[in-house]
Amino acid sequence: MADGATADASRANRRAIDVTCALHRGPRNFANLVVEKQGGEIVFDVHVAGACVIILEESAATTLFEALRIWLGR
Numbered sequence: 001m002a003d004g005a006t007a008d009a010s011r012a013n014r015r016a017i018d019v020t021c022a023l024h025r026g027p028r029n030f031a032n033l034v035v036e037k038q039g040g041e042i043v044f045d046v047h048v049a050g051a052c053v054i055i056l057e058e059s060a061a062t063t064l065f066e067a068l069r070i071w072l073g074r
Helices: 058-071
Strands: 014-019 031-038 041-046 053-056
Touching: 041 058, 053 058
Parallel strands: none
Antiparallel strands: 014 031, 031 041, 041 053
16 A cells, blocks of 8 residues: 555545546446545545555645535535
């Protein structure tokens, strides 16, 4: 696992989401994205490989949450 990604996160703090990878052009919803809460950070592990881990601090995660809420009309 890459820095920031953990193999021992509890089920309550981790979600696997079916996504589509534009780079690898596989079938729709074929790739996996693991999203994990670690303290005050949200960690995105693309392809569940630890190769490209995106870490959002609390303020960035809140900004993303608000954008998704608006875009999804919630």
